[in-house]
Amino acid sequence: MARGPFSGVLAPVATPFTRDLQIDTARFTAFAHDLLKAGCHGLVPFGTTGEGPSLSVEERRGLLAALTGSGIPGERLMVGVGTCSLDTTVRLTCDALDAGAGGVLLLPPFFFKKIDDDGLAAYVDALIAQVNDPRLQIYLYHIPPHAGIGWSPALVERLAQTHPDTVVGVKDSGGDFAYTRDVLTRLPDFGAFIGTERQLGDVLDAGGVGTITTTANANPAGLRRAFDQWRGTQGQALMDAAGAYRKTVEGFPTVPGIKALIAHERGDPEWARVRPPLTDLAGEQRDRLLQRVGELEALAPAPKPA
Template identity: 40%
Template sequence: MTDRIRGVLAPVLTPFNAKLEPDVQRFIAHCRWLLGHNAGLAVFGTNSEAASITAAERMALTDALLEAGLPAGRMMPGTGACALPEAVALSRHASKAGAAGLLVLPPFFFKGVSEDGVFAYYAEIIERVGSGCARIYLYHIPQLTCVPITLTLIERLLGRYPEVIAGAKDSSGDWANTKAMIDNFAGAGFDVFPASESFLSAALPIGGAGCISATVNVNPAGIHRVFEGWRGAEAPRLQSSADRVRKVFQGPHMIPAMKQVLASWSGDPQWATVRPPLVELDKATGDRVIAELNAMAFDMQGYPGAR
């Protein structure tokens, strides 16, 4: 297996063209910029609009990144799906590509499913992909899936598949839950990534592995500075600066807001496009987001086409 992926990762925004098809060249350019600012690529996460992207599109985009020379060892593709065979196909494809890990949602259509059912889903993925399966990171986002990744489920999966189950992304927003994951399992080599950089200063001293955060898409350098500098005298200032940027985007329209900022900074209005059922940000909200970022002298250094 490749080295474990740690640090700051972006659930990479997916650009679409006027026909609402994934825009491969914009995608590659954005990923390359993120890598250049020390961010890993959690492609096909929630903020990638992954639930609106087909398995074939995800695999084609992964192949395009590899063909463009981007390193598989810095990728953690999202491979979860409601249909088990689709999750297996995505996981097998990313594993063969050499991905550092797989970020795997539980099946999320049926609600109130048993822990045995969720365990069986992950077990079937691992068994069917086989000995070449990349490390799996469990994706806990119960506010959307209504299928939680419980501590007992983690314990069971680690007991059965200690070489494959490598960690979790905790998108619950509940620090007590993130801390419990770290406290219970970090000693067993289970890497926990909170979904917000705002938890970095609390998570890293107790064994957190980094973060997989939406706003890494727009502020990779600032968030990486928090990860690198949490032990130093500047840590509180770095954390406060990252938190200020995040608060601009926090809310129900996070994806269109980030895409609007990319459209503004790159001078490329096509970046604002989202796939239905999402809709683009209205002008008043978009203007407010840009104004708030300008007021804090926010800068996306070196972004392709940046002003």
């Protein structure tokens, strides 16, 4: 069974928009480069934080071309795919492979509720058959709080055994670590990512490979230090600091909050804009978020370069 090409800290890259709600490609590619320079092992465009469901096939295709055209290696991209249309998901997956992506992050067909494992298995089986490309590496995106459905541990095991060279990992954003523990008990060599760094130490100890977390957009260096030094003498302190950052951000709407932090960090208010139906973080909320994050940084400032 393949373990998958990714490990470490991956950022589900936020997507900037212009005043007329078009994608700001220049800001996007510059930010992607900066995330890698700051320590992210890889990037996940078009995920939840990237407002992926709000982006068209053509917009995604253009952004992928911009990323790879700007010099970002395709193998460092785990591209968000997965729609309610099998045909559209096949197209998005083929586009990712054409861009040289190392893998795709597959949402279930989220509009359809009360779907059993057989139905979801049929969806994945058909996707793999229609893409028909040995390069395909699928990470299952388990996020039932948003999708309304998820990939059960039994189904994950079934898919990994049916497609051992293709279904190679999972991102668990369900909020209950028992899910990830169950998956790794069934599949000890599986490429399991956790969706919050508050459980990063747990997933690494259980045999998982890392985290794909929204706060990697705003705290990439802190997360990289926590990952690299987890088993060192400062590992717990670094993990606690990363967890405190995440806990603070969780008190605010996720995507508007992260974009407010990016706008503040980069001194660029254009970054704060989200695409409807999401709404920008209100001024009072934004100020409170920045104050609380600033207090955390004042208590635990980042180490200075040697």
